[in-house]
Amino acid sequence: MSTPPSDWEVVIGLEVHVQLHTRAKVFASSPWGFGKEPNEQVDPVVLGLPGTLPVVNREAVEKSILFGLVVGASVPEHCSWDRKNYFYPDNPKNYQLTQKDFPVVVGGQVEIELPGASRNVMGEHKFIRIHHAHLEEDVGKLSHAGSGSLVDYNRAGVPLLEIVTEPDLRSSAEAEAFLRSLVAMLTQAGVADCDMEKGQLRCDCNVSIRRRGVEKLGTRTETKNLNSISSVRDTVIYETARQIRELEAGRSITQETRGWNAELARGYVLRDKEDAHDYRYFPDPDIPTLKISRETVARLAKLVPESLYDRQRRYVEKLGLPYTAASVLVNDRALAEWFELAVAAHPTNPSGIANLVANDLLRDLAASAGTAGAFDETAPPAVSLASCPIKPAQLAGLVKLTDDGVISKQQAKEVFTEMFKTGQDAAAIVDAKGLRQNSDTGELEKIVQEVIADPAVAKSIAEYRAGNEKAINALKGPIMKRTQGKANPVLIDQLLRKFLG
């Protein structure tokens, strides 16, 4: 069911609503945040009480422009706000302030990466065009209890950037990849936190199907208010199958607005085209048109981080990282920058550093994060490096010790665990534990000679001398055992070849 018959092509466009990372609301100074008691984050401007006037929050505008710059959009000279009129209790003013004719972001594109054939193989890359993004206010929250409904206006007036794509997506996997890439861009630029559990990112999903090779778009349906990436994926799969079933049964698709029941994993009709709202948009008389200065744009352009996939390409091509490690690191900007600091301290083995960061460090950070304020709204969604007991240069020091043959890779894991526990330098731990590999040739030569003399290994020696290179490995175990694992493997190998050759 997840893949439509090849005869049909699905066409998807998304409208992504993202709450911007600000302290105050978008047209009012009321604070906002998750987990407050109902109606405790409301002021007269939010309610649109008589005598109040909205004033646009600079930070919300700048975060919107920054998003535009991140996706390579053009930042228009002007943007303005309009009233979208509708009557519903989630909306205290009977209109929502939004941008219809002159949005703050026009155009742009988001690079996506599809899943590869396996986890260590990079999938196909594609660019999804952004039509525009507009800055509007979120609406209040309704809950239904018995015969009535209850309204909480804490969310009303929260800055909401609505990002509208072109109908460029062609599968549920592409929709999923787009959202993951978009979330990474938004969080890495500090535009939004995108915590879906807190409703900070919600999606409307437009789906239509057409016969492959046909250019004309089919009639689309819009499924509203999807609050997770998996809901978007499931909606696309469901809606594609439903539309194919309708058309193949000789029926037609009705242009309609639909809802999604995540628990039952099925869609349902909210209203059809005849019931479509006429929002009677008009320019908001209270908010003047804003001229966006080029100085502001230039200042914000400096805040645009390296894009996710530019960074990934650099890691693979310039630093020689395996794709698996690179793809893990680039998803978290703080982690990637931490990794780069470590590489700067020990530039000769980026892969060695990457493996420790992407595996050991992430694992230990995740394990320790479980105990620290999981419900803290200020905590970033990714693992927190702020409390990481190991500094980048210290990790570099550990990798250098391994590269220099002072400790083995196996011992490095042990030292890492100790470093994470104590925050000590690798060298200090190695010395304290007496882990330094034995590079004293004289003592080692004696052990090597004793092992070679042991009749138990005579067979392996014969095989080695007969040309079986691998047979030499059978001799290394007993030597390591007698040195309690402290012997330098490189030196053992050299000595063995010297005495056996």
Next chain:
Amino acid sequence: MAEGFDIDHLAKLARLSLTAEEKALYSSQLNQILGHFQALAEADLPATIDDARVVNEAALRSDEPGPVLGAEAVTRIAPASRDGQISVPRVVDDES
């Protein structure tokens, strides 16, 4: 122009009780008003920037949280409330 409204329904929404004469009078007046808007709506005007009401970024507010009303004050101005929330007739945009 055909009436685009139901005068009885409008009167009910406005909580007015109208006589037959009043209904006829207001229907005709409303039709006139709606006619004006119809004419405006038919004009094909592209969206434009009104230079007279353009401001620069100095007119923006800084991202400083200010005072709030508090749930008690918010719910007091509503006809009905419960547990700090405003109580309204059931509205469901939901699967039924």
